[in-house]
Amino acid sequence: MGFEPPQRLARTLGETYGDAAAAEWLGKLPELVGTVLDRASLDAERVMAPGGRSSLVVLVRRSDGSPAALKIAPPFTRPDLERDALAHWNGWGAVQLLDEAGEGALVLERLHPEVSLRSLPEAKSLLEAAGTVRKLWVEPPEGHGFETAAERTARQARAMEPYREDAATAELTAAALAAREELVAADTETVLLHGNFRQGKVLAGDRTPWLAVGPEPLVGERAYDLARLVRDRVEDLVAASSGASAARRRVNKLADSLDLDRERLRGWTLFRAVESGTRALTAGRRQDAELLLEFASWL
Incomplete structure (x- = not known):
């Protein structure tokens, strides 16, 4: 072939x-x-x-x-x-x-790869996403080999350290790293997580309307898994005059709909957005980085 x-x-x-x-x-x-x-x-x-x-x-x-x-x-x-x-x-x-x-x-x-939750209006897509990810949060299998959220984010945190010295990113990076330290210190959940859950990772199916694909599985707390979903369609949020308030409302709405602590979801969303933003800077994707870091600054 x-x-x-x-x-x-x-x-x-x-x-x-x-x-x-x-x-x-x-x-x-x-x-x-x-x-x-x-x-x-x-x-x-x-x-x-x-x-x-x-x-x-x-x-x-x-x-x-x-x-x-x-x-x-x-x-x-x-x-x-x-x-x-x-x-x-x-x-x-x-x-x-x-x-x-x-x-x-x-x-x-x-599945139907051309039809993801991104094809739905935002309110509907977030509702369906919440219903899908909830099903994935189960006890991991005995003797599993999945890393923990603390282990994965420790590796990411080390890669972020140089951005503490960059005037443009120092404040956000420090805040994100501090949030991570506080979160992992008090994380007692060990459910199986998708690891990269967002609207584009939920596709239409025949057996059931929506199914998740492409996991990067790990174990940890549910708020970690939801954090990537919060910033979906970030380009639309940044382009809107009410983007900052809309982002904060999304954190609260998703946390409440899945019975999660708002502050823990906000903290993981901050860390994961800054981590993605600094990684984009390292890769030379400056436009992506600017979107992600502006979004993080609203949190």
Whole structure:
């Protein structure tokens, strides 16, 4: 199967894991796809583009003619953890894992990738998102290998440290790091979390109207998982004259709808927005960084 990897996949892997590691895996990808298709007796229909940020998604047919989606991710993104989370959810609120095909490849239930919660009006999309993410917050499996929110954010916090010395980002970075320290010190929840939950990660399905995809699973408190959702459609918030007040109302509304502490959700939203903003600066995506840091300043 000949193809060019989607540009978004190549760009994101390079930014996140390094150009050398990304280039090595992407160079092997065409041959890998062919091997996996043969091994799993799948017929490819088309590659999804722009597709995922850390994996290739191919729409396929199984040997019995039923539709499915093949997801192939490099080993350094830990596809085994996604597999374990999807197996544990077993289709409850998330896409169903149908099979494994080795080499970091998962055969998944076919959803409607062109229809996510972002296609709905904002109020409706947030309501559906809250109903979906609530289903994912379950006890993790015994003996799991998922990292904790404290472990993941400690790694991120170390990468943010240089921005304490930058006049443009010092105040926000310090506030975000202080918020994280306070949050992890008092975090007693250990539920299974999606890890990257937002409107674009919830797709329309046939088995049930909306299902989550693309988890980056970890364990911790529910407010961490909701924090990324708070800043969805950030470009619209920043463009609106009432963006700051709308962002704060969104924190309160989501916290109340899922019975979470408003201040803990605000704190995690601040940390995750500043972390994403400083990471965008490091990658040279200044426009994205400015949007994220302006949003964070409202909190």
